[in-house]
Amino acid sequence: xxxxxxxxxxxxxxxxxxxxxxxxxxxxxxxxxxxxxxxxxxxxxxxxxxxxxxxxxxxxxxxxxxxxxxxxxxxxxxxxxxxxxxxxxxxxxxxxxxxxxxxxxxxxxxxxxxxxxxxxxxxxxxxxxxxxxxxxxxxxxxxxxxxxxxxxxxxxxxxxxxxxxxxxxxxxxxxxxxxxxxxxxxxxxxxxxxxxxxxxxxxxxxxxxxxxxxxxxxxxxxxxxxxxxxxxxxxxxxxxxxxxxxxxxxxxxxxxxxxxxxxxxxxxxxxxxxxxxxxxxxxxxxxxxxxxxxxxxxxxxxxxxxxxx
Amino acid sequence: xxxxxxxxxxxxxxxxxxxxxxxxxxxxxxxxxxxxxxxxxxxxxxxxxxxxxxxxxxxxxxxxxxxxxxxxxxxxxxxxxxxxxxxxxxxxxxxxxxxxxxxxxxxxxxxxxxxxxxxxxxxxxxxxxxxxxxxxxxxxxxxxxxxxxxxxxxxxxxxxxxxxxxxxxxxxxxxxxxxxxxxxxxxxxxxxxxxxxxxxxxxxxxxxxxxxxxxxxxxxxxxxxxxxxxxxxxxxxxxxxxxxxxxxxxxxxxx
Numbered sequence: 001x002x003x004x005x006x007x008x009x010x011x012x013x014x015x016x017x018x019x020x021x022x023x024x025x026x027x028x029x030x031x032x033x034x035x036x037x038x039x040x041x042x043x044x045x046x047x048x049x050x051x052x053x054x055x056x057x058x059x060x061x062x063x064x065x066x067x068x069x070x071x072x073x074x075x076x077x078x079x080x081x082x083x084x085x086x087x088x089x090x091x092x093x094x095x096x097x098x099x100x101x102x103x104x105x106x107x108x109x110x111x112x113x114x115x116x117x118x119x120x121x122x123x124x125x126x127x128x129x130x131x132x133x134x135x136x137x138x139x140x141x142x143x144x145x146x147x148x149x150x151x152x153x154x155x156x157x158x159x160x161x162x163x164x165x166x167x168x169x170x171x172x173x174x175x176x177x178x179x180x181x182x183x184x185x186x187x188x189x190x191x192x193x194x195x196x197x198x199x200x201x202x203x204x205x206x207x208x209x210x211x212x213x214x215x216x217x218x219x220x221x222x223x224x225x226x227x228x229x230x231x232x233x234x235x236x237x238x239x240x241x242x243x244x245x246x247x248x249x250x251x252x253x254x255x256x257x258x259x260x261x262x263x264x265x266x267x268x269x270x271x272x273x274x275x276x277x278x279x280x281x282x283x284x285x286x287x288x289x290x291x292x293x294x295x296x297x298x299x300x301x302x303x304x305x306x307x308x309x
Numbered sequence: 310x311x312x313x314x315x316x317x318x319x320x321x322x323x324x325x326x327x328x329x330x331x332x333x334x335x336x337x338x339x340x341x342x343x344x345x346x347x348x349x350x351x352x353x354x355x356x357x358x359x360x361x362x363x364x365x366x367x368x369x370x371x372x373x374x375x376x377x378x379x380x381x382x383x384x385x386x387x388x389x390x391x392x393x394x395x396x397x398x399x400x401x402x403x404x405x406x407x408x409x410x411x412x413x414x415x416x417x418x419x420x421x422x423x424x425x426x427x428x429x430x431x432x433x434x435x436x437x438x439x440x441x442x443x444x445x446x447x448x449x450x451x452x453x454x455x456x457x458x459x460x461x462x463x464x465x466x467x468x469x470x471x472x473x474x475x476x477x478x479x480x481x482x483x484x485x486x487x488x489x490x491x492x493x494x495x496x497x498x499x500x501x502x503x504x505x506x507x508x509x510x511x512x513x514x515x516x517x518x519x520x521x522x523x524x525x526x527x528x529x530x531x532x533x534x535x536x537x538x539x540x541x542x543x544x545x546x547x548x549x550x551x552x553x554x555x556x557x558x559x560x561x562x563x564x
Contacts, residue, residue: 177417184400184411191398194360195474196386196415 008149009265015155017261019224022162022217023238024245024253025169026210031247032186033206034085035093039100042235043107044211048073049218049227050111053120062127066215073211081204108232119228122219132157158220165216166254169209178205186248240289246299255300260285312371313338313482313514314359319368321354328354329365330538336482336531341508341515343525346535347558352518353395355535356484359516360385360392373481387415389481393471393488395518401460405470408459409445412477413438445477449503465496469503476507483507485517489524497521501528526550534558 245256
């Protein structure tokens with residue numbers, strides 16, 4: 001019984017971890033390609049999902065809204081590269097970071113200005129006839145008799161979507177010229193330019209792709225916590241994920257998300273008594289990140305910076 | 310023979326420090342031109358001015374008949390200028406094959422959608438690019454390490470891969486920044502052979518910075534000597550060897 005319960009906790013943790021990974025990948029992509037820590041990641045999620053939700057509320061169907069929202073995010077990404085990042089190229093990285101802080105503030109205000117600041121619910125089951133969007137959980141014991149656990153269907157749906165997105169991204173990076181250029185730029189700007197890779201185009205693509213990831217992550221998160229400013233907080237959970245996985249590694253972001261997801265749930269169940277009561281889930285991720293910072297500051301998969309003396 | 314590259318009165322300053330002072334020299338089409346000089350003489354800075362990494366305060370660079378004061382490195386690449394770096398600048402996260410493939414980047418015209426699905430222009434292009442890459446890999450005799458991540462290779466081989474990445478772009482002019490630094494005798498001999506073959510058989514003009522005087526005298530047609538950012542010698546290897554300023558710079562002057 002106890003063992004079965006442990007499995008339930010683990011599966012639950014892994015599934016929620018995938019959602020963290022998805023957000024973390026957005027950070028990693030931009031950091032890897034340009035060395036910028038994008039503070040506006042959270043507001044990108046909010047802006048993307050708010051755009052989508054407002055369109056569906058105005059009677060536009062699901063797929064049209066999705067494509068228009070994706071298009072807006074792509075345009076937004078390209079514009080960010082052109083008008084925020086490019087003018088600051090070769091500046092101190094702190095200046096670029098501050099620019100993304102400004103971008104976040106702008107995006108937050110802009111979302112409220114063109115849409116509104118209400119809390120919107122998102123129920124994808126209203127638009128899509130997929131059995132996994134059903135609110136009832138899956139009773140695993142119906143399929144595997146000895147495994148008497150519950151898995152929320154939506155968590156499986158979210159993991160499948162996130163998993164497919166990761167596969168598409170991996171394919172994009174490994175099999176296309178753009179992917180090759182992108183990896184080249186993330187390794188060495190100077191050398192990439194010397195072989196004729198257009199740095200600015202690559203950055204624009206990265207911002208556009210990050211925008212689309214933000215849309216997908218935003219919708220999955222919104223289904224759970226509604227479209228509102230709590231979305232930005234949800235994104236904060238991706239910070240410990242990238243601390244653990246390393247800012248420069250996409251596999252790291254994935255594993256980091258899973259570690260945080262599982263760690264949180266295990267902490268909640270097994271350490272609650274030690275730390276006096278519930279609520280561990282709220283801070284345990286940050287605690288794990290702190291432990292990592294002490295023992296392995298570059299994260300699990302991050303590159304260790306070696307200075308040549 | 311015509312001059313493919315003309316450097317005229319170039320002065321480059323970093324803040325108050327003059328890295329290069331009023332340097333002019335010409336590179337003829339088809340020659341191997343060596344730029345030599347003691348440490349800090351401004352050799353790498355000169356190369357960086359030529360392919361547009363640095364913008365000189367004064368002076369122009371005429372390449373292929375086009376005079377300009379600045380170019381960006383990507384446009385330089387498009388114009389057929391390929392280079393290697395003093396501290397190897399390979400893409401550490403990639404294999405040898407992938408690194409050399411990035412050198413074909415300007416020959417890839419198909420969109421990512423075509424590439425992803427392997428349809429349309431992507432198919433032929435992919436084949437042409439692979440062929441070009443394989444030709445270079447064979448030429449540099451690095452077939453056996455094709456799939457090795459470059460970060461796992463010894464220094465000498467990394468230099469060779471970097472040369473391959475520059476070469477595969479079918480450049481008109483090749484800029485090599487210390488192609489033999491840190492190599493042992495055997496590796497140097499190999500590299501000298503490659504450079505000579507690239508020059509004689511592929512007909513690619515080569516400008517190289519090198520410290521090893523033996524190599525420089527052996528393989529170059531033309532030597533430019535810099536010291537403290539100024540040009541102190543320019544001519545054939547034997548002319549330069551006989552130049553008193555050059556001897557002083559290298560051996561020191563007795564006071």
